[in-house]
Amino acid sequence: MATLQDFTGYAPTWCPGCGDWGIGMAIKTALVEMGFTPSSLMVTFGIGCSGNMNDFLNAYALHGLHGRSIPTAIGMKLANHALPVCAIAGDGDCYGEGGNHFLHACRGNHDIKVIIHDNRVYGLTTGQVAPTADKGYPSKSTPSGIIEVPIDPLSLAITQGATFVAQSFAGDLKHMSEMIKAAFNHKGFALVNILQPCVTFNKKNTYPYYMQRVYKLDGTHNPQDKISALQRAMELHEEKFPLGILYETTRKTYHEEAMNNVATPLLSQARYTDFEALSDEFV
Amino acid sequence: MKYTWKIGGEAGFGILTTGSLFSKIASRRGSYIFDFIEYPSLIRGGHNTYDVTISDTPVHSLKEGVDVLICLNKETYVLHKSKLSSTSRVVYDPDEFTPEEGVIRVAVPFTKILAELKGQVIMKNTIALGASLAIFGADLTELLSIFETQFKKKGAEVISMNQEFAKRGFDMVIQNNIKDIIPALQKKESGKKIVLNGNEAFSYGAVAADCRFYCAYPMTPASTVLTTLAAWGKKTGMVVRHAEDEISVINTALGASFAGVRSAVGSSGGGFALMVEAISLSGITEIPLVIFLSQRPGPATGMPTWTEQADLLFAVHAGHGEFQKIVLAPGDQEEMILQTIKAFDLADVYQVPVIVMSDMLLSEAHKSISFEKIADFLKTYKPNRGKLVATAEHGYKRFAVTDDGISPRLIPGDPNNFYQANSYEHLEDGHTTESDIERIKQVNKRARKMNGYLTSDFILPTVLGDLKQAKTVFIGWGSTKGVFLDAEETAKEKGLSVAFMHFSHVYPLSKEKLSPLFADTTKKYILVENNSEGQFGKLLRMETGISIEKKVLRYDGRPLTVEAILAEA
Numbered sequence: 001m002a003t004l005q006d007f008t009g010y011a012p013t014w015c016p017g018c019g020d021w022g023i024g025m026a027i028k029t030a031l032v033e034m035g036f037t038p039s040s041l042m043v044t045f046g047i048g049c050s051g052n053m054n055d056f057l058n059a060y061a062l063h064g065l066h067g068r069s070i071p072t073a074i075g076m077k078l079a080n081h082a083l084p085v086c087a088i089a090g091d092g093d094c095y096g097e098g099g100n101h102f103l104h105a106c107r108g109n110h111d112i113k114v115i116i117h118d119n120r121v122y123g124l125t126t127g128q129v130a131p132t133a134d135k136g137y138p139s140k141s142t143p144s145g146i147i148e149v150p151i152d153p154l155s156l157a158i159t160q161g162a163t164f165v166a167q168s169f170a171g172d173l174k175h176m177s178e179m180i181k182a183a184f185n186h187k188g189f190a191l192v193n194i195l196q197p198c199v200t201f202n203k204k205n206t207y208p209y210y211m212q213r214v215y216k217l218d219g220t221h222n223p224q225d226k227i228s229a230l231q232r233a234m235e236l237h238e239e240k241f242p243l244g245i246l247y248e249t250t251r252k253t254y255h256e257e258a259m260n261n262v263a264t265p266l267l268s269q270a271r272y273t274d275f276e277a278l279s280d281e282f283v
Numbered sequence: 284m285k286y287t288w289k290i291g292g293e294a295g296f297g298i299l300t301t302g303s304l305f306s307k308i309a310s311r312r313g314s315y316i317f318d319f320i321e322y323p324s325l326i327r328g329g330h331n332t333y334d335v336t337i338s339d340t341p342v343h344s345l346k347e348g349v350d351v352l353i354c355l356n357k358e359t360y361v362l363h364k365s366k367l368s369s370t371s372r373v374v375y376d377p378d379e380f381t382p383e384e385g386v387i388r389v390a391v392p393f394t395k396i397l398a399e400l401k402g403q404v405i406m407k408n409t410i411a412l413g414a415s416l417a418i419f420g421a422d423l424t425e426l427l428s429i430f431e432t433q434f435k436k437k438g439a440e441v442i443s444m445n446q447e448f449a450k451r452g453f454d455m456v457i458q459n460n461i462k463d464i465i466p467a468l469q470k471k472e473s474g475k476k477i478v479l480n481g482n483e484a485f486s487y488g489a490v491a492a493d494c495r496f497y498c499a500y501p502m503t504p505a506s507t508v509l510t511t512l513a514a515w516g517k518k519t520g521m522v523v524r525h526a527e528d529e530i531s532v533i534n535t536a537l538g539a540s541f542a543g544v545r546s547a548v549g550s551s552g553g554g555f556a557l558m559v560e561a562i563s564l565s566g567i568t569e570i571p572l573v574i575f576l577s578q579r580p581g582p583a584t585g586m587p588t589w590t591e592q593a594d595l596l597f598a599v600h601a602g603h604g605e606f607q608k609i610v611l612a613p614g615d616q617e618e619m620i621l622q623t624i625k626a627f628d629l630a631d632v633y634q635v636p637v638i639v640m641s642d643m644l645l646s647e648a649h650k651s652i653s654f655e656k657i658a659d660f661l662k663t664y665k666p667n668r669g670k671l672v673a674t675a676e677h678g679y680k681r682f683a684v685t686d687d688g689i690s691p692r693l694i695p696g697d698p699n700n701f702y703q704a705n706s707y708e709h710l711e712d713g714h715t716t717e718s719d720i721e722r723i724k725q726v727n728k729r730a731r732k733m734n735g736y737l738t739s740d741f742i743l744p745t746v747l748g749d750l751k752q753a754k755t756v757f758i759g760w761g762s763t764k765g766v767f768l769d770a771e772e773t774a775k776e777k778g779l780s781v782a783f784m785h786f787s788h789v790y791p792l793s794k795e796k797l798s799p800l801f802a803d804t805t806k807k808y809i810l811v812e813n814n815s816e817g818q819f820g821k822l823l824r825m826e827t828g829i830s831i832e833k834k835v836l837r838y839d840g841r842p843l844t845v846e847a848i849l850a851e852a
Contacts, residue, residue, distance in 0.1 A: 010714065038701040042542065047706075054703055055714050060695035061703035062541050063715075065564055068534040071526070075538025075546070076695075078496060078522050083542075083696055101534075104527035260520045267543045267694070271493050272519040275661045278490060279654055282477035283311065 002037040004028050010055040019170030019196030023117055024053055026168075026176030027088070034181055041084045042076045044069040046093035048124045049198075050117035053088055067097025070105045073112040074254070080267045081111065081255045084184060091118040092130040095151045099131070102153075106160035109188045111253040115180065116153070116191065117170075119198040120205050127201035134239075137204065154233035157191045158226060158247050164190035165229065165247040169214050170197065171207055175243060182245060188253050195241060210241065217244030224249065285338040286350040286467050288415060289366075291359030292407070295327035298355075301408040302333025303478075303649060305415060308425045309337045310478045310651040313471030317342045317765070319648045319842070324503070324587040330358055337419070337467055343615065343650070343765035347846060350465070351418055353411045354382075355393075372463055374414055387463050389418065391455045396448070406448045413452030420466035423453055475654040481645035481762075484616040485575050486511040488623025489547055490519050493666045494573070496539040496546040498524045498532045502554040503587045504643040505577040509549065529557035533572070537561060540570050541704055543671070543694035545627055549575030552594045553583070559601045562636050566606025568704040569682070569690070569729070571630035571637075573623070578642040580840050589840030590643035592761055592813040598638050599790045599822060605726070607633065607733050610790035612640040614745070614764025616650045618787055620657055624664065629740060632669035633732045634692060640789070642813065644842045645762040675700055680711040684724055688731030737793045743800070747771040748782035750800070755779075755852045758831060759811040760786040760819045763843060767811075770845040779852045789819065792826040801829045809833040809851055813843055 007028040014020040031041070038058035045051040047066035054063035060083075064072045073087040087094075094102050094116050105112070121139065122128040128141035132153070136145040157165045164186040168179040176194060183190035195214065197207050221244070222228060229247035256262050261269060288305065292298050299320055306316045314337045323329035336346045349366040352359065352373045357380040360373065364382070367373065373382045376393040391414050393407045400406075412426060423446075430445045456464070479487070486508050489497065499509040513523040526532045529550055536546040548558065555576050565572045576598055580591035598610050609629050613619040623639055630637040670691045681702040683690040690711075693700060703713040708725060710716045745764070748771050750756065759767055767783040774781045784800065801808065810820045810831045815838035817831075824830045835851055837843050 037698070039696070039698045042695050044538065052715075054705060054707075058701050059703075060701050062538060062568070062570075063703055063705045063707065064534060064537070064568075065560055065706060068530065068561070071531040071534035072538035072541070074524075074531075075496070075498075075535040075540070076542045077538075078524070078535075079539035079542035079544035079546075080696065100527050101531050104531070255522075258522050258524070260517060266495050266520075266522055266539075269495070269520055271666075272490060272521075274518075275491055276658065278487065278515070278518070279475075279477050279657070282479040282483065282487075283307075283475065 012056045017199040022170040030177040030180035044072040046089035048090040050090040070101040080265045082265045086113040091132045096131040103160045106162040108254040113183045119196040121202040163188035166245045214241045285346040288351045289349045290353040291332040292355030294329040294331045297408045298331040313473040343768035409448040410452035413449035417453045417456035419468035421468035482507040484619035488620040492624040492627035494545045498536045502551045504646040505549045529554040533558040533561040547573040563602035565636040569634040574638045577646040586840045595818040609637045612761035628667040742788045744784040744786045750782045753782035755781045755807045794827040811835045
């Protein structure tokens with residue numbers, strides 16, 4: 001069985017106190033507890049502080065372009081669905097630059113696990129506003145405050161067809177790894193949005209800010225109830241943050257519908273060679 | 284002898300189907316064809332035409348002029364009468380109009396037949412097909428059997444109704460114009476021939492090369508690769524994804540290729556432009572990918588349904604930073620099949636993006652080719668996946684520095700290893716680096732890959748005619764091959780001292796191998812391109828120092844012609 005050490009690559013370069021440390025540890029903990037090894041899964045990274053985890057987490061990985069961790073993950077899953085596939089990205093990465101991919105991946109119910117570091121700011125480019133920031137949030141790129149209202153990723157995912165939508169908090173290691181495990185155990189598109197303080201550039205959404213506003217969903221919340229899930233998700237606009245599985249349902253995954261023969265991964269299937277028959281279409 | 288048949292009518296009334304049926308039937312009867320459709324970027328309204336040149340010998344471009352004009356409306360006659368000669372047959376509806384003197388008139392009362400047999404307007408096409416086959420001395424065997432297959436599900440009544448319309452058109456010609464028949468489509472024995480356009484050729488090549496994943500977003504004139512491969516999916520097992528945009532398209536394909544499956548994407552200029560950042564990703568991560576780029580006139584939306592070769596320099600330079608790529612530009616359907624297969628091999632062997640270029644002319648024009656050569660090739664063809672491995676020793680390094688610059692590529696899943704393909708500059712094991720020494724190592728490693736390509740896989744231009752003797756040498760690339768082949772034939776007939784060089788391996792170019800071909804400075808070298816700037820000329824000069832001053836350029840959205848080229852000889 002693999003250990004935390006097996007998944008550990010280079011020492012992280014995140015700022016001391018950054019929420020990414022907790023997220024990185026939660027991912028590794030979940031992977032170990034699920035019995036994975038670095039050779040038994042594929043991971044995609046976007047670009048940003050979150051994407052820099054490429055050097056800190058051992059796995060078969062593709063550290064691609066800003067905003068594109070979801071499409072690369074989709075391609076991996078279609079090519080070899082025998083391996084679990086996880087996309088690790090930031091809020092600007094996934095909801096800004098890659099927003100279009102995000103909502104269409106929800107629609108497709110691609111069997112990928114999407115873990116978002118939601119810190120409401122652009123850290124790696126030193127403090128511009130993110131699409132998750134509250135209206136009026138001042139930043140280097142919006143000195144008079146951001147004009148747009150924040151994107152609501154959980155509602156967006158639920159309404160666009162995601163089959164698993166959860167939220168967690170970077171200050172709660174155990175909760176994060178539980179949510180990540182639940183996402184991996186779910187068959188279909190799974191979003192885990194992790195609220196993450198950026199101690200360097202975001203002076204508003206700090207650890208104390210979240211400590212006062214997060215709460216855990218209990219047995220009274222029914223994740224099968226879409227309307228109730230949406231109501232919880234939209235508490236974002238009242239600065240209340242439910243933690244846990246907001247929504248979960250079942251639907252056939254994209255690769256199950258797209259493949260002729262889902263019993264064998266595309267990678268391992270026999271080559272098609274009936275070229276004569278195919279050419280008859282042109283006679 | 285070559286003859287050009289042209290049918291015209293209102294867009295949305297089945298001209299495309301009718302034209303391609305005529306091509307198929309001509310090929311089944313043993314003739315060779317080349318066809319081309321002209322249509323505006325509309326679904327209904329506007330004027331559509333479909334031209335088919337038929338011949339007993341292979342034909343590579345449309346023969347100028349019109350020998351048989353099928354007018355489904357008066358507009359067809361008005362717009363194209365300038366292309367008629369005294370021997371041209373004009374099929375028209377005497378209740379609608381009568382052509383002027385000076386052509387051979389073939390009256391077919393479409394409106395009356397429709398009224399009598401209670402047919403919809405679209406059935407005019409069927410009457411026209413029957414009449415066309417009669418004019419060329421064919422019988423209706425192939426057409427009647429096509430209807431039987433095509434309308435099998437719709438039942439016997441629909442089959443016999445269609446057959447009836449075709450017979451009426453056929454009988455009209457036999458009854459009234461039997462002396463005007465051109466016996467060009469009498470049944471001839473020939474080996475298996477296939478009639479396909481460039482997009483179908485790319486699709487066929489992709490399947491043959493064992494491409495298992497194709498991703499695209501529709502864009503004219505590349506869309507039919509997506510629809511063709513999707514239609515074949517149940518048979519071939521290929522997974523075809525119509526993604527939300529071209530950025531998703533290429534990144535999805537790179538994910539699939541990373542996981543070990545041969546993958547391809549396709550688009551036209553605008554969609555290709557959206558893919559450019561990820562082409563650069565393919566370069567640094569050394570993930571193989573085949574990109575089909577079918578050009579149309581730009582900039583921006585340009586003229587979507589017309590033809591141009593104006594994206595060559597864009598393709599060659601697509602992507603930020605310095606990295607390796609290969610650009611191929613097959614000249615016709617046969618080359619498109621064979622070079623598409625080669626493109627997948629090159630992508631795997633050199634671990635680079637390979638762009639296969641087409642344009643509206645090649646993508647949409649059908650041509651009949653002998654299947655024998657393709658079949659022979661496929662009998663022995665095995666995909667060459669280069670240094671792809673399923674397992675490796677523990678401690679494997681994805682970007683290991685090697686003499687030929689190519690590192691073994693491990694399919695993810697080997698239980699002894701893991702690695703990352705990294706868009707940042709990286710160490711041999713894939714981890715990010717900003718070290719000056721490691722940077723230079725990786726840049727040089729990647730660059731060395733092209734030495735192997737230029738030595739072993741770069742193909743010199745195809746030479747038509749006697750290059751040594753010729754006073755004038757025409758140089759072209761991509762879809763101009765067709766018009767070169769026909770121009771060579773015409774030049775021979777006229778006794779012109781010309782030769783042609785057709786490039787299909789357009790980037791990178793080998794100075795060493797190409798210089799001898801341009802050594803004789805007493806010759807007149809003329810560049811022939813379907814664009815306004817002579818882009819291949821610029822590329823040739825950039826890569827080899829060879830400079831060609833004289834040019835035949837066409838950039839009105841229409842294909843080049845034999846006449847325009849030979850006028851410069």
